[in-house]
Amino acid sequence: MANEKTGYPGYVVVEGAIGVGKTSLAQKLSQAFGSDLLLERPEENPFLERFYQSRKHFALPTQLFFLFQRARQMQEWKQRDLFAPTRVADFLLEKDRLFARLNLDDDELRIYEQVYDQLRIDLPVPELVIYLQAPVDVLIERVRRRGIGFERMIERDYLEQLNEAYTHFFYHYSGAPVLMVNASEVNFVESEADFQALLAYLRHVKSGRHFFNPLPSREQA
Secondary structure, X not given: OOOOOOOOOOEEEEEEOOOOOHHHHHHHHXXXXXXXXXXXXXXXOOOHHHHHHOHHHHHHHXXXXXXXXXXXXXXXXXXXXXXXXXXXXXXXXXXXXXXXXHHOOHHHHHHHHHHHHHHOOOOOOOOEEEEEEOOHHHHHHHHHHHOOHHHHHOOHHHHHHHHHXXXXXXXXXOOOOEEEEEOOOOOOOOOHHHHHHHHHHHOOOOOOEEEEOOXXXXXXX
């Protein structure tokens, strides 16, 4: 339920494709709310770099590692922070299937689905999902700027497929209210005006699907 002191949702998930800025926004929201924070840890996946080198050969171990990791994180978080008034995460476990369906062949997907069904836990339901959107050119530039070596091996066509898969997923997602944010020309981390505009909008999102298309502030213009 919503935090009575702030009026903001009690459990917020920030999602979006690689490079869109979801982790940075999740960290900023956590600081603003004074809340607990749960982040993906892709650097712990020993298969990820090899996946970007050869998606076909390393898709299944990469995907299964992420599935086990995320399920474990969510279970531990649920047990530890059952009574936390506000929580922020930068991933939605259900979206794990998005990557599986994009990267696995039919036989691999059947194995993955069997494991997923066995691992399903009684997860806390987000009160709001913020889905950050940006064109592929923007994602490529942001990935380049943050300078993580193996991410530079990500192919443009893969990012295009991933972006389309995310859009399809969240246009049909009904597990929680969704705020779709055009993040291509705003900077919620470096521009306080952009961030405060988002915070003000969050108070009005109670149910359904919403679209937030902010203009860049003068700080960014």
